[in-house]
Each structure stands twice: as structure tokens, then as C-alpha cells.
Amino acid sequence: MVTQYSMKRGWTEFLEANKKAILERWLDCALALFPEKMGYSTPIGTVFSGALEKILSSLGKRENDCKEALDDVTRILAVQNFPPSKALSIFLEPKLILHDIMMKTTVADTLMQEAFNSRLDALTLEAFDSYMRHREKIYQLKVEEGSRRMYMALRRAEA
Amino acid sequence: MxxxxxxxxxxxxxxxxxxxxxxxxxxxxxxxxxxxxxxxxxxxxxxxxxxxxxxxxxxxxxxxxxxxxxxxxxxxxxxxxxxxxxxxxxxxxxxxxxxxxxxxxxxxxxxxxxxxxxxxxxxxxxxxxxxxxxxxxxxxxxxxxxxxxxxxxxxxxxxxxxxxxxxxxxxxxxxxxxxxxxxxxxxxxxxxxxxxxxxxxxxNNWILAPVSNCNRTGNHLGIEPHTFVQNINSLVEDIGDLTGVEVEPTFNRKGAEVLFITPSGDVFGDPGVYTMMGYLLLFHHIGLDYTISTYASEGGNFGMFTSNDMMKKLNAKMYHEAKRLGVKWLLGGECGHMWRVVHQYMNTMNGPADFLEVPVSPITGTRFSNAAATKMVHIAEFTADLIHHKKLKLDPKRNDHLRTTFHDSCNVARGMGMFEEPRSILRNVCNSFHEMAEDTIREKTFCCGSGSGLNAEEYMDIRMRGGFPRANAVKQVKDRHKVNSLVTICAIDRASLPPLMNYWNPGVSVYGLHELVGNALVMQGEKKRTTDLRENTMAGFEDGGDDDE
Incomplete structure (x- = not known):
């Protein structure tokens, strides 16, 4: 218990201390997914920047409270021209970023890194669920649009 | 150097x-x-x-x-x-x-x-x-x-x-x-x-099929005259059920003062039909001498997305019909690109429409000299003028269940410079109106992402991408002001914004401006109204006993 407590505490502090650096690089990677790197002040840049920050903060907490932020990101990714594998790769990116930072700044803490990686893996799978929900929504919209367009015809047919 | x-x-x-x-x-x-x-x-x-x-x-x-x-x-x-x-x-x-x-x-x-x-x-x-x-x-x-x-x-x-x-x-x-x-x-x-x-x-079939339908039967879906009339008559019945008022539109009536033309989406699609109900209530309210054509039964002009000649041909039928019916001038409904065609191209393509008169509002006497060449007045100008002269009896509380924002339709905003008229109407028919960010409205408005004949179902992914900047601006007012209604004055918007909102901002519904006018109009001889034109309960009117009237 004592070990776990100190690990958690060390982890939160580490994340807090390096949040800005991680976020900067992570956001850069995410925006570079687009054919022409997306600008920070564009609508997508703004949404990504807010959402990635929330996701990163939630990684330091016991409770996962980043569902909405995750949805905001995957909702954008799910309608882009690149495949799901490329879209969701942004959730694996922090592993590399964290590795680099650890190599440079602190003594490498494998336990902490493993914990971080497993949180990210879980997050990536959640992102996959969310991505799929948005894809399904697209198909649902197509069906709904068809009936709205034929509203009066359908109404007469049902009467 | x-x-x-x-x-x-x-x-x-x-x-x-x-x-x-x-x-x-x-x-x-x-x-x-x-x-x-x-x-x-x-x-x-x-x-x-x-x-x-x-x-x-x-x-x-x-x-x-x-x-x-x-x-x-x-x-x-x-x-x-x-x-x-x-x-x-x-x-x-x-x-x-x-x-x-x-x-x-x-x-x-x-x-x-x-x-x-x-x-x-x-x-x-x-x-x-x-x-x-x-x-x-x-x-x-x-x-x-x-x-x-x-x-x-x-x-x-x-x-x-x-x-x-x-x-x-x-x-x-x-x-x-x-x-x-x-x-x-x-x-x-x-x-x-x-x-x-x-x-x-x-x-693109989504453009050419409407062009062909319009060319043959007069509207995008190829609805033939008897069905067109039936559709409007069933909306008339709905109005009777909801308000107790019997509105009486006429069709192809020679000698009417005004020929009213709107996108056919208002006659067959959801939520356009509620906007149509709004127009019908308004015309009844002021006693307008108008008629609807089953031949020029389409305001939209997908010829604009096809070729100059086709745009000219489809635009011409509105004027042929005006001539045949002997009306004085044209009143146009809530549409986007129809207004770019009328405002910027009609006069050199098919105009000037010398056989018509410069439009004058029979209710207020206002002369619409801005439409002196085309003889066609936008319904938002017409209604804003009525409200300005206090000719409408309105109860904005009837829209209290809606917290609105306004989407400027590209072609009306940038194509004819109309920004204030719809806002003036909106402020008079509802109590909650919040503007989106300044760089996303008026002449800088963001497109719905599906204009110019691109709202094909198979194109949904790209439409969602293209509509994201608009949706993002709506999200900001949704988060900040609890906005739940996106009001617009374009038929393509009314067709394409519902899926856009459903994807990016679930909980935000799309309304035509004149649907809200229809909700707010206090009609002579009406019964107690508890629901809006969509049969949604109006806040504060649930018991039917809170109406001032």
C-alpha cells in the first residue's frame, strides 16, 4: 500500500510538472495528422487543445472523467479522410513523448511508465469505442435524412 | 540597399x-x-x-x-x-x-x-x-x-x-x-x-436529378400539381387542428396581387413544412391577396450548380408564371441560393421584369425599390417591414421553450447583404436569442457544409467535415447560453443542419424563421394554443390557461 501511494503521488507530481511539455508535443502530433498541419487557432485546433488537456489531466486521477473530451476528439477523427488506425494512433503518441521526457529529466521509473502506458492502452480502447459510435451515428443520420426528406410522402402512406 | x-x-x-x-x-x-x-x-x-x-x-x-x-x-x-x-x-x-x-x-x-x-x-x-x-x-x-x-x-x-x-x-x-x-x-x-x-x-446525380425534375414538373422532387396541392392542403388541416383557424391558400389563381414562391422542401420535407405553416398563418393574418403556383413550384435553382443556361431556364419559369397569372410582383420564401440567382443574376439573364410592378407592401405601403429590377421581395424583408409598422399581433412568450441562435445563410448574407431583417424578426418573435461568435456570422458566416447540391446522403462524411466550423460555433452558444434552437432562412440549411447538429451538437434542433413567426402570431378567432407548430409543448402554456389572450 505504501509503495502504491508513493507511486501515485510521484506520478501526479511528475505529470503536473511536465504537463505543458507533454501537451505541446501531443497537440503538435495530433494536428499534424491532417494533410496540411492544422493551425492552433482553427476550430479543430481549439477543440483538440482543450480536449487533450482534459484527457491528460484525467490520466493523473484515479477516476476516469475524460469521456466527453474523448468524444470531442474522436467525433472529429471519425469523419476524416484517414483510416481509423492512423486516427487513433494519436492516443499512443504520449508513450513516446513520456519516454523521451523521462530519459531527459528524471531517473527512469519503469513502474511509473508501465502504469502510464496501461492507462493509455485503456484510453485507446475507449477511444476506439467512441470512434465506432460516431461511425454508426453517420449511418443513422443517412437513414434519418432520407425519411425527413420524404416526410409528407411517408405521412400520407401511413395515414 | x-x-x-x-x-x-x-x-x-x-x-x-x-x-x-x-x-x-x-x-x-x-x-x-x-x-x-x-x-x-x-x-x-x-x-x-x-x-x-x-x-x-x-x-x-x-x-x-x-x-x-x-x-x-x-x-x-x-x-x-x-x-x-x-x-x-x-x-x-x-x-x-x-x-x-x-x-x-x-x-x-x-x-x-x-x-x-x-x-x-x-x-x-x-x-x-x-x-x-x-x-x-x-x-x-x-x-x-x-x-x-x-x-x-x-x-x-x-x-x-x-x-x-x-x-x-x-x-x-x-x-x-x-x-x-x-x-x-x-x-x-x-x-x-x-x-x-x-x-x-x-x-452529380444529387444536382442533376432535381434539375431534371424541376425542368419537367417544376420542382426538385418532381411532385406533380395535384400532389403539391394535397401536401399544402394537409398542412392547412394541421393548422386548423392546432390553432382552430382555417387558412385558405389559392393555387394558380389569375389576378392575385402576389405570387408566392418558396423552395419545394418547405412543401414536402421536415422541418421545412413547419416553416410553410408559418407563411400560411402570416398571409392569413394580414389578409394578403396571394397565390401559389403548381408550375413554378420551386424557389431553388440547381441550375446554378450545373450551367449558366440551365440556371437561366429554371429562373425564367418563375417569371413566365408571374406573367401568365398576371400578378403584380413576387414574394419569395426562405431560400439560400435562389436569392443569389435572383439578386445577382436574374436581371441580366431574364430581366428586367418590366411587365411586373415595383413591389409595394399592400399592408404598410412600403415600396421595395431595392427589388425594382427583379420585382421579387424576400419574405424576411416583407415580414420585418410588417413588424416595424406594428401590423402583426405577436406573443413572443409562445417561443419561450426555444433558446435560439441565428445562422446566416451564405447566399442571403453574402449574396444579397441581408443581415438585420431576420434578426429584427427573431427579436420580436422570441425572448431568447444569442449570437454566435462575431467571425462566424453575418458576412463571415460559415456554410452548413452541404450547399450547392452537395447534401447527398452518400457524401455525409465530407458534409460533416465541411460543416464542422459552423457546428463548433453553435456549440459555443450551446455551452454558454444553453441554446437549443438553430434558426435559419434557407431550405438547404433546414435539410442539412439537422444531421449536422445531431452529429456535432445533439440536442440542438433546426427551425425556419417563419415557423417561429407562426408560433408567435396571435390569430383572430384562434383557440387556446398549448403546443407549437411541431406539436411540442410551449413553456408556460401547458395548462392552456396562461395565454394573455
Whole structure:
């Protein structure tokens, strides 16, 4: 218990201390997914920047409270021209970023890194669920649009 | 030389290393080296053979954008080349737009498709360059003067595919033109390229089928006169059930003062039909002497997305009908591109409509001299004028269940400069109205992402991308002011914003402006109203006992 407590505490502090650096690089990677790197002040840049920050903060907490932020990101990714594998790769990116930072700044803490990686893996799978929900929504919209367009015809047919 | 001037080596370094509008991150490649890839979701189904045959359009065949061979006619290069040359002679504006761009890039990040996709070819400057590069190659003098600098290229089949991809990722909304220091109208470049593509049978069924239907039966869905009348009559019954008032529209009535024309989406689609109910209530409220035509039964004009000749033909039928019925002037419903056609092209295409009178409101006496040439008044102007003269009895509390924001439709805002009239109406018919961010409304409004005939179901992915900047602006007012209603004055908006909101901002519904007018109108002889025109309960009227009236 004592070990776990100190690990958690060390982890939160580490994340807090390096949040800005991680976020900067992570956001850069995410925006570079687009054919022409997306600008920070564009609508997508703004949404990504807010959402990635929330996701990163939630990684330091016991409770996962980043569902909405995750949805905001995957909702954008799910309608882009690149495949799901490329879209969701942004959730694996922090592993590399964290590795680099650890190599440079602190003594490498494998336990902490493993914990971080497993949180990210879980997050990536959640992102996959969310991505799929948005894809399904697209198909649902197509069906709904068809009936709205034929509203009066359908109404007469049902009467 | 000034000591402050940058050194040549610095300039070279900057040019080589800095990503630029045209280079993007692909400095090793020319932009046209990157091939387009068609796959499901990023192309619209092509025009059906029978549709093309009906219209007498070129090259009817069965094909798909994903095919390697698009079965272009044998002399397609000649057709395009001669087509471009003849249009350059006909439209001086086109020549100016092609020659005057200095690639400053002011337009680059203003396009909703670029902001939603990050694809450099969606920068308006580069989209136009897709045509300019061919134009330069085809015209030796330009190439000679600008040798090695002009960025010209040969017209190949790959170019045609690229045109089809990117000129169908432009909704002709003209937001880029607002920021262009030369005023280049990129929408007209898109219109022109689509016209050229139609010459060789590269097309979009979602545009051509409505054109063909409109050409034959008078409206986009091909609804025949008796069904058109039945549809409106069943809305009349709904109005009777909801309000206890019997409105009495007339059809094809000669000698009426006003011919009312609205997009046919208002007659058959949800939520357009509720807007139609609003119009009918309004006309009854003021006792307007009007008629509806079952022949000119469409305000929209998909000819604008096809060719100049087709736009002219479809526009002409409204005026033929006005002449046949002997009305004094035209009143037009909530539509987008219909107003660009009427306001900017009608007068030189089919006008001036000398056989009509300059519109004068029979209720207020206001003379609409702004419509002196076209004789057609926008319903928002007409209603705003009625409200300004206090001719309407309104109870805005009846819209208290709606917290609204207003989406400026591109063609009404940028195409005819109408910003205040709809806002003035909205402020008078509801109590909760919150503007979206300043750089996303009025002349800087973001398109719904589905305009210019792109709201095909198979195109949903791209529509969601293109509509994201608009949706994002709505989300901000939703989060900040609990906005739940997006009000608009365009039929394509009413069709395309519901899925856009459903995807990006679930919980926000889409309304036509005159639907809210219809909710708020206190009609003579009406019964206690507890629900709005959609049969949703109105806040504060649940018991039916809280109405002032």
C-alpha cells in the first residue's frame, strides 16, 4: 500500500510538472495528422487543445472523467479522410513523448511508465469505442435524412 | 540597399524551409503530383443515364468515381479547352479572376472545407489554381510571359478527377471572397468548372436529378400539381387542428396581387413544412391577396450548380408564371441560393421584369425599390417591414421553450447583404436569442457544409467535415447560453443542419424563421394554443390557461 501511494503521488507530481511539455508535443502530433498541419487557432485546433488537456489531466486521477473530451476528439477523427488506425494512433503518441521526457529529466521509473502506458492502452480502447459510435451515428443520420426528406410522402402512406 | 533588408541567404532559407500556402508540408513535391483517391464516402453518385437523357446533357453512361476509366468522350480535351476559351470570351469576370490572383493566401484558412479537412487543395487559392494551371498552359501568351514561373500543367484525365474531387468540396458559399483583397469570386470559378465538367459527363446525380425534375414538373422532387396541392392542403388541416383557424391558400389563381414562391422542401420535407405553416398563418393574418403556383413550384435553382443556361431556364419559369397569372410582383420564401440567382443574376439573364410592378407592401405601403429590377421581395424583408409598422399581433412568450441562435445563410448574407431583417424578426418573435461568435456570422458566416447540391446522403462524411466550423460555433452558444434552437432562412440549411447538429451538437434542433413567426402570431378567432407548430409543448402554456389572450 505504501509503495502504491508513493507511486501515485510521484506520478501526479511528475505529470503536473511536465504537463505543458507533454501537451505541446501531443497537440503538435495530433494536428499534424491532417494533410496540411492544422493551425492552433482553427476550430479543430481549439477543440483538440482543450480536449487533450482534459484527457491528460484525467490520466493523473484515479477516476476516469475524460469521456466527453474523448468524444470531442474522436467525433472529429471519425469523419476524416484517414483510416481509423492512423486516427487513433494519436492516443499512443504520449508513450513516446513520456519516454523521451523521462530519459531527459528524471531517473527512469519503469513502474511509473508501465502504469502510464496501461492507462493509455485503456484510453485507446475507449477511444476506439467512441470512434465506432460516431461511425454508426453517420449511418443513422443517412437513414434519418432520407425519411425527413420524404416526410409528407411517408405521412400520407401511413395515414 | 537598406541595411534592414533581409539577406539573400536568409530569404532563400525562409523560402526553402518555411511551409507556404502552396508548398504545405510537401516541399519535395509539386502540389499536383499528389493523386486524388476516390473511395466510398468522398464522392457523390453520378448523374443517372435517364436524367442526362432527359436534359440532353453529354455522355450518359453508367460509371462511378472509383472506376479507373471514367469513359470520357473521345474528344474530351478539345471540349474542355474550347469550353474554357468560349467562356473566357463571354465572362470578363472569369478572365479577371484567373489573371489577378497574387496568391497572397488571405483566403486560405477561411474555407470551411479547409478548416474541416486540413487538405491544402481545399484552400480557395489552391482550388482555383487547379483551373488556373490549365488555363496558363492552354494560353501560350501567358505561358510565354511567365515562363518557368507560371505553374502551368497539361490537361490530363488526372486533372479531371482532381477537379471533380475538389470543385465538389466547395459549396459556393463565398466566405473566401469576403477576405480576398481583389474580390475574386471563387464560387464563380467553381460554377464554371462544374459547367465544364458537365460538358463531358462528369457530374452529380444529387444536382442533376432535381434539375431534371424541376425542368419537367417544376420542382426538385418532381411532385406533380395535384400532389403539391394535397401536401399544402394537409398542412392547412394541421393548422386548423392546432390553432382552430382555417387558412385558405389559392393555387394558380389569375389576378392575385402576389405570387408566392418558396423552395419545394418547405412543401414536402421536415422541418421545412413547419416553416410553410408559418407563411400560411402570416398571409392569413394580414389578409394578403396571394397565390401559389403548381408550375413554378420551386424557389431553388440547381441550375446554378450545373450551367449558366440551365440556371437561366429554371429562373425564367418563375417569371413566365408571374406573367401568365398576371400578378403584380413576387414574394419569395426562405431560400439560400435562389436569392443569389435572383439578386445577382436574374436581371441580366431574364430581366428586367418590366411587365411586373415595383413591389409595394399592400399592408404598410412600403415600396421595395431595392427589388425594382427583379420585382421579387424576400419574405424576411416583407415580414420585418410588417413588424416595424406594428401590423402583426405577436406573443413572443409562445417561443419561450426555444433558446435560439441565428445562422446566416451564405447566399442571403453574402449574396444579397441581408443581415438585420431576420434578426429584427427573431427579436420580436422570441425572448431568447444569442449570437454566435462575431467571425462566424453575418458576412463571415460559415456554410452548413452541404450547399450547392452537395447534401447527398452518400457524401455525409465530407458534409460533416465541411460543416464542422459552423457546428463548433453553435456549440459555443450551446455551452454558454444553453441554446437549443438553430434558426435559419434557407431550405438547404433546414435539410442539412439537422444531421449536422445531431452529429456535432445533439440536442440542438433546426427551425425556419417563419415557423417561429407562426408560433408567435396571435390569430383572430384562434383557440387556446398549448403546443407549437411541431406539436411540442410551449413553456408556460401547458395548462392552456396562461395565454394573455
Amino acid at each position: 537598406s541595411k534592414y533588408a533581409p539577406k539573400l541567404s536568409e530569404l532563400k532559407k525562409e523560402f526553402d524551409e518555411k511551409p507556404s500556402v502552396l508548398k504545405g508540408d510537401y516541399s519535395a513535391q509539386e502540389w499536383w503530383d499528389r493523386p486524388v483517391e476516390f473511395r466510398d464516402g468522398n464522392w457523390c453518385f453520378p448523374g443517372k443515364q435517364e436524367v442526362l437523357a432527359d436534359l440532353g446533357f453529354a455522355n450518359p453512361r453508367k460509371w462511378a468515381a472509383t472506376d479507373e476509366d471514367w469513359q470520357l468522350p473521345a474528344d474530351w480535351q478539345k471540349t474542355i479547352s474550347e469550353g474554357l476559351q468560349s467562356r473566357l470570351k463571354k465572362y470578363r469576370s472569369l478572365k479577371l479572376f484567373l489573371d489577378s490572383c497574387v496568391r497572397c493566401g488571405a483566403c486560405a484558412d477561411k474555407c470551411h472545407f479547409f478548416l474541416g479537412t486540413g487538405d491544402p487543395k481545399n484552400m480557395p487559392v489552391l482550388r482555383a489554381e487547379l483551373l488556373r494551371s490549365v488555363y496558363r498552359n492552354d494560353f501560350p501568351l501567358v505561358e510565354k510571359i511567365l515562363k518557368g514561373f507560371s505553374g502551368s500543367r497539361k490537361l490530363t484525365k488526372a486533372v479531371i478527377k482532381e477537379w471533380h474531387m475538389y470543385f465538389n468540396q466547395c459549396t459556393e458559399c463565398r466566405r473566401c471572397s469576403v477576405f480576398c483583397p481583389f474580390g475574386i469570386d471563387t464560387a464563380e470559378i467553381t460554377m464554371l468548372v462544374r459547367e465544364l465538367l458537365n460538358l463531358i459527363g462528369v457530374n
